[in-house]
Amino acid sequence: MLAEAKTNSDLNRMIEARTNGVPLEQILGWAEFRGLRVEITPGIFVPRYKTEFLVEQAISLCESDSAVLDLCCGSGAIGLAIISNNPAIQLLASDIDPLAVSCAARNLAPFGVEVFEGDLFEPISEKWKGRINVLVANAPYVPTEAIEVMPRESRLYEPHISLDGGYDGLEVHRRIAMAAPDWLTTGGHLLIETGENQGSKAAKIFSQNGLTSRIVHSEELDATVVIGTKFPSTVTTHSAV
Ligand SMILES: C[S@@+](CC[C@H](N)C(=O)[O-])C[C@H]1O[C@@H](n2cnc3c(N)ncnc32)[C@H](O)[C@@H]1O
Numbered sequence: 625m626l627a628e629a630k631t632n633s634d635l636n637r638m639i640e641a642r643t644n645g646v647p648l649e650q651i652l653g654w655a656e657f658r659g660l661r662v663e664i665t666p667g668i669f670v671p672r673y674k675t676e677f678l679v680e681q682a683i684s685l686c687e688s689d690s691a692v693l694d695l696c697c698g699s700g701a702i703g704l705a706i707i708s709n710n711p712a713i714q715l716l717a718s719d720i721d722p723l724a725v726s727c728a729a730r731n732l733a734p735f736g737v738e739v740f741e742g743d744l745f746e747p748i749s750e751k752w753k754g755r756i757n758v759l760v761a762n763a764p765y766v767p768t769e770a771i772e773v774m775p776r777e778s779r780l781y782e783p784h785i786s787l788d789g790g791y792d793g794l795e796v797h798r799r800i801a802m803a804a805p806d807w808l809t810t811g812g813h814l815l816i817e818t819g820e821n822q823g824s825k826a827a828k829i830f831s832q833n834g835l836t837s838r839i840v841h842s843e844e845l846d847a848t849v850v851i852g853t854k855f856p857s858t859v860t861t862h863s864a865v
Pocket of ligand 1: 669670671672675695696697698699700701702718719720721724742743744761762763764765785786787796
């Protein structure tokens, strides 16, 4: 904070905000994510260190000219990390929260990426159907009842919609998995971060929607990612667990 404060009163204001539980990144206006400086508007979700594992997995599945969709993009940190690694990809990003959308648009502007506002796939042009190679989402996955026991920083200063994953934390994942086969290329991948104890249920949701699925886990980052792949025989069944 010392380095960011321009005046003593700035510093006092920052210390007071921090004492009240405002996340440090919202006070500073930026977060470090995979070695990048990502702008964070106060009032949006702060990207987590563990999500770098989701980025690693996505990067490992990208070809040089892949079309990548960062759904529920928040600040755009995931998409920014992926396109910074390979500026030749075509990146799309979207979120339902207008504050997050404008923050992501600023973060992704150097790469000329357009960020769309709306509910999941709704703002994405139909022309992308069947053309997404890598669909990556760190969607909300906290079970509704668990939100009240989260740290104050999240509960009070990150939007409820960025945390609330419904009764079992997987409601948004169900909706994404149901729609994903329509948007993915044959051989395309859907990658979603979950809690460790949600991985097998999420994998089942993927399978029931015609995606093969596997779970990868990083002990070091305490991060779990479910990866689904659309193979030629994938039938869009639109079923939910
Ligand atoms: C857990 S935050 C993750 C943000 C970002 N992906 C990251 O990892 O930093 C979830 C994001 O999903 C967005 N979101 C929640 N429900 C959504 C929906 N129905 N459609 C699109 N975005 C949604 C929230 O606004 C929030 O930015």
